[in-house]
Amino acid sequence: MADLDAILSGNLAEVEERIWAACARAERDRSEVTLVAVTKYVSTEVARGLLRHGVTDLGESRPQELWKKAAAIPEAKWHLVGHLQRNKVERTLPLVQLIHSVDSIRLLEALEAEAAKQQRTVEVLLELNLSGEEAKHGFRPGGNEIETLPATLSRLQHVRVIGLMTMAALEENSERSRPAFTRLREFREKMAGMGFGACRHLSMGMSNDFEVAIEEGATLVRIGTALFRGLEGVP
Ligand SMILES: *Cc1c(COP(=O)(O)O)cnc(C)c1O
DSSP: HHHHHHHHHHHHHHHHHHHHHHHHHHTTTTOOOOEEETTTTTTTHHHHHHHHHTTOEEEESSSSHHHHHHHHHHSSSSEOOSSOOOGGGGHHGGGOOOEEEEEEEEHHHHHHHHHHTOOEEEEEEEEOOOOOOTOOOOOOOSSHHHHHHHHHHOOOOEEEEEEEEOOOOOSSSSSGGGGHHHHHHHHHHHHHHOOOTTTTTTEEOOTTTTTHHHHOOEEEEOHHHHHTTTSOOOO
């Protein structure tokens, strides 16, 4: 535990310092950026360790893993950051603070139906595929689904779309992620222009590119590896 806490606090201090520096460069307030610690590489015990160091928001990319860890650590605010299959909506809804990765109209509609059934509202982000990679999930700008989004969004009563998310292509040089982040910000402005004013969040930036993302306006950064460096099993 002593070792674990020392490693976590060291990594966290370093990440925090980089977040502060990026905020300063962009003349943004630190409070505008929420650190979501993505715990997919580590055990429940390690994830819980983060709470001892003041992290409140935890994320998982796989629903089953989120179910497991959220049951063990209900005091955290849980974020689902990866693909959600429709047959996993029912179990996921009661556990999450925010779903970052809504990538189809069908999923939006499944969430609306299930949230109505459970008599709750759920906050979500729309995932955009801006890198054009086939393997990635997300709405594609210029795609058919994007066209019908405004009509779908205006029908939702239990799902609140509060922002957008993207995953940049993995690049050695983080500057190469910047155009995707800029595009996400511009897309949010376009949505605001269409009357979706509540669409305020931008979830973008991971261990390798979160500073650039903050400079481009990220309000949620999803960081895994950089927080867990030095622990067993972490890439
Ligand atoms: C794993 C993951 C992250 C964190 O990635 P790191 O490079 O480890 O910081 C962020 N977002 C999503 C969607 C992920 O799956």
